[in-house]
Amino acid sequence: MTSKSSAVTISTSVSLKNPTMSVKKMASKLGFPCTLAKPGWVPVDLPPLLGMKVYINGRFYSEQNAKVSVFDHGLLYGDGVFEGIRAYHGRLFKLKEHIDRLFYSAKAILLDLPMTHAELMEATLETCRRNKLNDGYIRLVVTRGRGTLGLNPNRCSDPQVIIIAGKIQLYPPSLYKKGMEIVTVATTRNHHNAVNPAIKSLNYLNNIMAKIEANIAGYEEAIMLNAEGYVAECTGDNIFILKDGRMFTPPLSSGALHGITRGTAIDLLAELGVPTSEPNMTRYDLFNADECFLTGTGAEIVPVVKIDQRVIGNGKPGPVTKNVVKAYHELTKVSGEPIAKR
Numbered sequence: 550m551t552s553k554s555s556a557v558t559i560s561t562s563v564s565l566k567n568p569t570m571s572v573k574k575m576a577s578k579l580g581f582p583c584t585l586a587k588p589g590w591v592p593v594d595l596p597p598l599l600g601m602k603v604y605i606n607g608r609f610y611s612e613q614n615a616k617v618s619v620f621d622h623g624l625l626y627g628d629g630v631f632e633g634i635r636a637y638h639g640r641l642f643k644l645k646e647h648i649d650r651l652f653y654s655a656k657a658i659l660l661d662l663p664m665t666h667a668e669l670m671e672a673t674l675e676t677c678r679r680n681k682l683n684d685g686y687i688r689l690v691v692t693r694g695r696g697t698l699g700l701n702p703n704r705c706s707d708p709q710v711i712i713i714a715g716k717i718q719l720y721p722p723s724l725y726k727k728g729m730e731i732v733t734v735a736t737t738r739n740h741h742n743a744v745n746p747a748i749k750s751l752n753y754l755n756n757i758m759a760k761i762e763a764n765i766a767g768y769e770e771a772i773m774l775n776a777e778g779y780v781a782e783c784t785g786d787n788i789f790i791l792k793d794g795r796m797f798t799p800p801l802s803s804g805a806l807h808g809i810t811r812g813t814a815i816d817l818l819a820e821l822g823v824p825t826s827e828p829n830m831t832r833y834d835l836f837n838a839d840e841c842f843l844t845g846t847g848a849e850i851v852p853v854v855k856i857d858q859r860v861i862g863n864g865k866p867g868p869v870t871k872n873v874v875k876a877y878h879e880l881t882k883v884s885g886e887p888i889a890k891r
């Protein structure tokens with residue numbers, strides 16, 4: 550799927566009930582303006598069950614039986630925190646760093662995690678073992694737990710710890726070779742005095758609103774600016790640019806997540822002799838970059854070749870980007886917490 554022909558994948562009961570219904574009719578039935586049906590509002594079937602075993606509070610359940618209460622404030626209010634972790638070659642990459650960040654997010658929202666750091670690491674590894682997962686993506690979620698219909702978190706008593714060990718493919722492999730075209734969107738990154746973007750919370754509507762804008766415009770990914778107009782990050786990735794042999798990425802104070810892949814890229818770039826600094830950046834800086842890439846656990850490292858229709862460099866993934874991608878994949882072959890019991 551190229552950025553221009555991108556499709557919003559909406560899983561709908563409507564599509565399952567009536568597979569012959571036109572996209573236009575379906576869009577209007579779903580309440581979307583019909584103009585949104587083109588280009589690219591393509592309905593897809595629900596993903597098939599994969600026979601996964603899902604961890605919830607110390608027990609494993611089949612996908613069908615892995616459930617939380619409808620009164621859970623994670624569902625009712627997006628009140629909770631999460632992590633996305635990659636498994637490569639039988640190891641969980643940067644597991645400690647992900648669990649550290651989960652604790653920081655939880656502390657920021659005064660959510661007492663019901664397990665220790667070591668217990669969470671072990672539960673994550675055990676979920677991979679039970680699912681025979683060597684390469685894949687692990688979603689670790691902690692909700693505030695079941696409460697009343699009011700939003701007061703003090704009425705919630707039982708945080709739910711959920712671990713899903715599955716697969717993820719955010720973008721088609723061809724895009725990693727060709728590079729991605731992205732756009733800036735109007736949705737402003739959350740202000741740090743509202744919902745601090747440093748908190749990896751279950752409340753992702755800010756990012757989803759930006760993603761919807763990108764999708765409507767026919768792109769896979771969006772650049773989000775903060776309230777002052779500086780570049781913050783993309784909807785699920787951090788952004789880097791190269792200019793005159795130096796690398797730049799927005800500071801965490803701009804509203805960028807303290808990305809773990811961001812940190813890895815900074816370390817790898819240093820080893821490659823490319824220093825990274827973190828100044829406030831505007832769209833002008835992006836437009837005039839020599840190279841650009843995005844980083845994220847799910848996305849990994851994605852070259853960017855066009856921003857708001859401005860060609861970056863020569864319109865192809867640049868040499869520094871290619872080198873950091875290579876170094877990243879090399880590192881994932883040898884680094885991480887072994888899944889197999891020692």
Ligand SMILES: Cc1ncc(COP(=O)(O)O)c(C=O)c1O
Nearest residue numbers: 785786787806808809810845846
């Ligand atoms: C908003 C946002 N920014 C950046 C990232 C990249 O962070 P990481 O490299 O830790 O996955 C993510 C993904 O976790 C994200 O959701």
